[in-house]
Amino acid sequence: MAELAPKVAIVTDDPGWHGRQLKEALAAHGLSSQYVSSMDCHMDIAEPGTEINLPGFEQDPLAVFVRGVPGGTLEQVIFRLNILHALSDMGIVVYNNPRGIERTVDKVMTSFLLKQAGIPTPNTWVCEAKEKAEFIYQRECGQGRKLVSKPLFGSQGVGVQLLDSDTGLFHDETFAGVYYLQSFIDCGDKDSFDIRVFVINGKAQAAMTRRSTHWITNRAQGAECEALKLDAELTQLSEAAVKAVGIDYGGVDLIPDAEGNLQVIEVNSIPAWWGLQKVTGFNIASSLIDDMVNRLGNANSLTVLP
Numbered sequence: 001m002a003e004l005a006p007k008v009a010i011v012t013d014d015p016g017w018h019g020r021q022l023k024e025a026l027a028a029h030g031l032s033s034q035y036v037s038s039m040d041c042h043m044d045i046a047e048p049g050t051e052i053n054l055p056g057f058e059q060d061p062l063a064v065f066v067r068g069v070p071g072g073t074l075e076q077v078i079f080r081l082n083i084l085h086a087l088s089d090m091g092i093v094v095y096n097n098p099r100g101i102e103r104t105v106d107k108v109m110t111s112f113l114l115k116q117a118g119i120p121t122p123n124t125w126v127c128e129a130k131e132k133a134e135f136i137y138q139r140e141c142g143q144g145r146k147l148v149s150k151p152l153f154g155s156q157g158v159g160v161q162l163l164d165s166d167t168g169l170f171h172d173e174t175f176a177g178v179y180y181l182q183s184f185i186d187c188g189d190k191d192s193f194d195i196r197v198f199v200i201n202g203k204a205q206a207a208m209t210r211r212s213t214h215w216i217t218n219r220a221q222g223a224e225c226e227a228l229k230l231d232a233e234l235t236q237l238s239e240a241a242v243k244a245v246g247i248d249y250g251g252v253d254l255i256p257d258a259e260g261n262l263q264v265i266e267v268n269s270i271p272a273w274w275g276l277q278k279v280t281g282f283n284i285a286s287s288l289i290d291d292m293v294n295r296l297g298n299a300n301s302l303t304v305l306p
């Protein structure tokens with residue numbers, strides 16, 4: 001049987017359902033693929049052209065789909081991102097692009113870029129000094145407002161805390177020495193909800209609401225997903241948010257405030273889509289792979305080995 005080469009690398013430590021979906025979508029394009037843990041990649045900076053080594057790849061991959069980069073020490077995270085940067089610099093399609101991943105993995109840079117682009121996003125204060133954080137906390141929560149405190153590299157709702165005048169300035173080692181304090185957006189409903197919009201290649205493609213009795217409405221925290229029809233405002237805001245951070249595709253989280261004005265609270269460059277796929281007919285994995293394959297230039301053209 002003909003074997004296809006080179007292969008696509010799916011960077012993940014936990015392939016699961018998403019990994020299988022990607023593999024199937026790649027196979028539909030006649031592309032083989034292999035899961036790669038970024039922890040198992042290594043660099044040999046000796047012979048030019050052979051520096052980056054992905055386990056299972058004797059040749060450079062045709063493309064790299066980044067499904068997960070695990071946390072670690074600062075050095076480990078930088079090294080893992082640098083491998084993606086190096087692959088991209090070599091002309092290999094890395095999807096999402098590493099610069100975009102870097103901007104969005106860090107909630108501070110995302111907030112900054114959203115605000116700079118004029119996209120409605122909650123006011124956010126970031127600092128290292130406890131006195132400064134205490135000052136912001138007193139100023140905001142002393143007026144009866146609430147703040148959300150988040151770990152910079154958090155995801156899926158883990159470690160997010162709600163602060164009010166009774167809680168004090170909660171801060172522990174999960175925040176790794178940086179205070180990220182954001183105005184709490186109260187949608188005014190009995191139940192909390194937010195909206196996830198999936199954007200591929202600059203176009204909003206599918207949306208859902210995530211509803212919960214808890215104010216943290218990530219699906220991973222038990223929120224119920226329900227399909228939502230995209231309207232002009234959701235489309236415009238989510239497309240602008242993805243453009244502001246410069247990613248190829250993404251999951252944009254939005255919350256309406258009590259007046260109904262949408263605020264973008266997060267842009268995810270490695271979003272899960274299990275919950276959204278359950279409530280939409282739009283095939284997310286296929287569309288992602290279609291977009292990635294469209295980016296392959298002639299330099300990486302597919303060869304079929306006998």
Ligand SMILES: Nc1ncnc2c1ncn2[C@@H]1O[C@H](COP(=O)(O)OP(=O)(O)O)[C@@H](O)[C@H]1O
Nearest residue numbers: 154155156157158183184185215216217218266
């Ligand atoms: N400023 C905010 N106001 C109200 N709710 C928020 C705010 N920020 C986050 N949340 C809630 O917490 C959830 C997780 O926050 P988010 O910033 O998306 O981080 P992550 O999903 O990376 O953990 C959101 O989906 C939303 O339900």
Ligand SMILES: [Mg+2]
Nearest residue numbers: 156157253266
């Ligand atoms: Mg989120």
